[in-house]
Amino acid sequence: MTPLFEGVGIALDSLRAHKGRAALTIMGVAIGVTVVMVIAAMISGINRSVSGIFESIAPRTFLVWRFFQAGVNISDGSDESSPWRRNPEITEIEADRIALLPSVRYVTRRDESSAIVAFGNVRLESVEVGGLSAQWVEVNGGDVFPGRTFTRLEDLASSPVAVISRKLEDQLFRGRDPIDQTIHIAGVPFTVIGVYTPPPSLFSGSTPPFVGIPHGALAKYVPYVKGMMRLAVAPAPGYTQQQSMDEVIATLRSLRGLKPAQENNFSIVTQDKLLDSWNQVTGMFFLVMLVLSSIGLMVGGVGVVAIMTISVTERTREIGVRKALGATRREILWQFLVEAATLTLVGGAVGMLLGGVVAFAIAHLTAIPANVPLGSVVAALVAAALTGIVFGLYPANKAARLDPVEALRYE
Secondary structure, eight states: OHHHHHHHHHHHHHHHHTHHHHHHHHHHHHHHHHHHHHHHHHHHHHHHHHHHHHHHSOTTOEEEESOOOOSOOOOOSSTTTOGGGGSOOOOHHHHHHHHTSTTEEEEEEEEEEEEEEEETTEEEEEEEEEEEOTTHHHHHOOEEEEEOOOOHHHHHTTOOEEEEEHHHHHHHHTTSOOTTOEEEETTEEEEEEEEEEOOOOTTGGGOOOEEEEEHHHHHHHSOOOTTOOEEEEEEOTTOOHHHHHHHHHHHHHHHTTOOTTSOOSSEEEOHHHHHHHHHHHHHHHHHHHHHHHHHHHHHHHHHHHHHHHHHHHHTHHHHHHHHHTTOOHHHHHHHHHHHHHHHHHHHHHHHHHHHHHHHHHHHHHSSOOOOOOHHHHHHHHHHHHHHHHHHHHHHHHHHHTOOHHHHHHOO
């Protein structure tokens, strides 16, 4: 361990002797490490918040969609880039048939549109309108208070009743009691029967104004894009989620006349799939930021090459003396590599400290529950050390290859 400690000591002496140029090297590495840690902390916190959202809603519920593909999907409107068009739409008949299965407790429908919502002289453009089934609150989580949600009978009768979100209540009624008031959705009068408060989450403050109405009322009164209905299926007591899913899949395949060799032309989506999809998206962002932060490490690496090359030049005579006393090429190479790695590790430590402070500030000053995962700390230190080793290899090799006689003559 003596050569290791000796190399570290020499590196620290070099830092003290050449503070300016060492600071530039440390700064580049520190910036790269800080960015990695802050992004990792934010993504970790956001993922934890999203996981909490999924845990707060019905955990056994699964979704039946026309098409589902995880990750980021880019469509130009063509059939090739919009594979969902190849699948037939989910129909009311299929939803009713699924609801009759022994393994199913209930099925909720969901279609969406946007419309003008008005109350008195207040008129709001492009408000999100959801056509929902009676059990939608159980699926979405949250609470309806004051008031209530619509009943199954109101859902079947396509009654013109509405549940508005807190944000829509604030914008539309401005402090007045909304219960039993009449609002107009796409020009049609609806009676407000409840106010919906979504479950607390990172995204609660950014959700747009929303009004939920019976699914039949949406189809009857509000223009919307047909063919995108989604179902949420809750397994019945005594059945596992997988048993219910298998029965739903078998029923839909039978209704659609699919042969055993044919693939499903619909998608069954569990919360795990949605969470995996979210993780893929955040993983892509993290990868992009990792590439950007590597620029900082490269800047630090270039600084390592410069400072270590200058150090080799300044210590040419010293290297000659060490070689004359029996030091091998490997020992010289090791000494300068340890020195370079120490230099970047100092930068990594500074970056970790700055990243931790920024992550702490984000967690306490914003709604993002940022926390620094242990893995990112280890990765940051390893990246800093590797930067020093990789970029310090050239000057270290140059020092190791010096001819001892020529080195001793160097002035």
